[in-house]
Amino acid sequence: MGRLRVVFDLDDTLYPERQFALCGFRACGDWARAEFGVEGVADEMTRLLDAGMLGKLFKAVLETHIPAHGPEHLNLLREVYRGAAAELTLFDDGAWALDHYGSKGPLGLITDGTQSVQRKKVGALALEPRFHEIVYTDALGADRAYFKPHPMAFERVAAAIGASGDRFVYVGDNPAKDFIAPNALGWTTVQVVRDGGIHDATKQIDGGAPQHQITSLTALPTILGI
Ligand SMILES: [Mg+2]
Structure with a gap:
């Protein structure tokens, strides 16, 4: 052998991987607060993840929490998520x-x-x-x-x-x-x-x-x- x-x-x-997702959601929450004055985005993203949603949750949270969003914001939100500083442990x-x-x-x-x-x-x-x-x-x-x-x-x-x-x-x-x-x-x-x-x-x-x-x-x- x-x-x-x-x-x-x-x-x-x-x-x-959830650790990374939560870091990303926090960054999205900060972005939504700064850009739109909207609260609760990170919590909503966490709730959707826990409900089993993954790829579609970015679109969902824009629709429910950021009514003023434009078509360009979906990619922007994903970029904010991907760009988040990651604090991870094995x-x-x-x-x-x-x-x-x-x-x-x-x-x-x-x-x-x-x-x-x-x-x-x-x-x-x-x-x-x-x-x-x-x-x-x-x-x-x-x-x-x-x-x-x-x-x-x-x-x-x-x-x-x-x-x-x-x-x-x-x-x-x-x-x-x-x-x-x-x-x-x-x-x-x-x-x-x-x-x-x-x-x-x-x-x-x-x-x-x-x-x-x-x-x-x-x-x-x-x-x-x-
Ligand atoms: Mg894996």
Whole structure:
């Protein structure tokens, strides 16, 4: 059996994405107060998130709370959100897993999302020095062409941190996209199931079922053997 090479997802696998969302909502609230004299925008965005809304909540909050908004404000609001200063902390078991597997070999990270935002998260969590290879799928091509489940990021990380014959593992949280490519490439796939994750952790598409499910990354050694 080859060497073990562990590759992680970022959002809701290593740190709670909700933390980032709340930082962004606060910035949106400040913007709405300054531009329109409107209160309560951050609270409303949090309420919509908790009600399960995600991509559409920017439009929704403009319509309900900022009647004076124009068509240009939707993108502006999204930019304020993405530009927010991020104060983030790893999950305890995320920090543990990076220490544990980082001491055993080079680690990989594959993350979707707007590149500038994902880079900011990586910076805020001081993750750069912990990974041998970080792939921002947004940087691989335009229009989300190489976002998961496209296999390119997985092939790239495998080439950077391992060799054929190695045993690769992908640890993620989102069965709608995280496990399709690594399953097809013959990797071991592990879903960490988190309370309060931003994406629906039950939505699954063909080939997307994880081979293992755990509720804490501290359970990884029982699956991986080390
Ligand atoms: Mg994730």
